Amino acid sequence: MARLIVHVPATxxxxxxxxxxxxxxxxxxxxxxxTQLGELVPRDILTGFSCRYNGVEVFRADLHPAVAANPLISxxxxxxxxxxxxxxxxxxxxxxxxxxxxITVV
Amino acid sequence: MKKTRRQFLILACGALATGAHAQLPPNIAALRRAAxxxxxxxxxxxxxxxxGRVKLDVPPLIDNGNSVPIAVTVESPMTAGDHVRAIHxxxxxxxxxxxxxxxxxxxxxxxxxxxxxxxxxxxTVIALAQMSDGSFWxxxxxxxxxxxxxxxxxxx
Numbered sequence: 001m002a003r004l005i006v007h008v009p010a011t012x013x014x015x016x017x018x019x020x021x022x023x024x025x026x027x028x029x030x031x032x033x034x035t036q037l038g039e040l041v042p043r044d045i046l047t048g049f050s051c052r053y054n055g056v057e058v059f060r061a062d063l064h065p066a067v068a069a070n071p072l073i074s075x076x077x078x079x080x081x082x083x084x085x086x087x088x089x090x091x092x093x094x095x096x097x098x099x100x101x102x103i104t105v106v
Numbered sequence: 107m108k109k110t111r112r113q114f115l116i117l118a119c120g121a122l123a124t125g126a127h128a129q130l131p132p133n134i135a136a137l138r139r140a141a142x143x144x145x146x147x148x149x150x151x152x153x154x155x156x157x158g159r160v161k162l163d164v165p166p167l168i169d170n171g172n173s174v175p176i177a178v179t180v181e182s183p184m185t186a187g188d189h190v191r192a193i194h195x196x197x198x199x200x201x202x203x204x205x206x207x208x209x210x211x212x213x214x215x216x217x218x219x220x221x222x223x224x225x226x227x228x229x230t231v232i233a234l235a236q237m238s239d240g241s242f243w244x245x246x247x248x249x250x251x252x253x254x255x256x257x258x259x260x261x262x
Contacts, residue, residue, distance in 0.1 A: 017215035030224070032201050058213045064204040066197060066224050068173040074220035078213055 002026055006087055008101040012079035020051065020059075021074045024089050024097060030065035046091040049073055054083035079105045138203075142196055145203040146234065149194050155234055155242035162195075162233035162245040171225040171255040176205070180217035180235045180243070190217035192236040198229035200255075224255035 003025035012018050024046060031043025043065065051059040058077045082105045089097045131137060146155075163177040180190045189212045195205040205223045217235070225231065232246045 021220075030201075053213070056213075059208070059210055061206055061208040061219075062204075063206055065202060066200050066205040068222040068224050072220070072222050074177075074218075075208070075210065076214055076216045076218055078215035080213070 002097045004099045011104045016079045018079050019076045023072050028069045044092045048090040050088050052086045142203040150242050155244035159243040160235045160245040164231050164247045168251045170253045171251045173222045174225050176223050177220040178233045182217045186212045189238045194234045196232045199227035
């Protein structure tokens, strides 16, 4: 299980724009590096990320080998209602990871 | 025949140089530029992006290309009728030009994303934003990289 760190404010005012920062522990092996014996290290990266706010997708991203290891993704959304934010990562070799955070909108 | 130290060094350097060149196609700069243009065209569908509205924030001098903070901000009211649909980031000298493609919408509230990228060599970083009316806006920054990412691949 990958280590996931997600920063979401616990409470927000209705209509406030909140910043969300996510970090996923992953080596993001590019597939361009070689071992000392000259063999290519096979590619193993995260390719997709999405954020759903109470089931509605608010942000989605495609990642490529040029994203650094342990990819940080920062974006924002409008705090519309109390509920849960679901974060999902997908990657090579069938990698999936998910995380949920709750937010209270006052 | 006994070789002097000078002759040996010249031979050794020559062998190293040919070895390094053998790995790289001779027109790699043109190939990379064509790959970048193809990647941008795939996103825009041939439309010409205009300069402005997009602000790409990358340090101009990068000590370590393996992890470069990149932030893209787009001027937009982010309403249902006028918002940023997608933000794309490309680099010029990487083996593959794409860095990240992000899709947002009016619910983002603010068109701003940030991530960390690998940048292989001194060159241009391009940010492209697609608006809800279908227009494309872009910004580019020329960066200098001292320690390259993917160094062992042998770049230009």
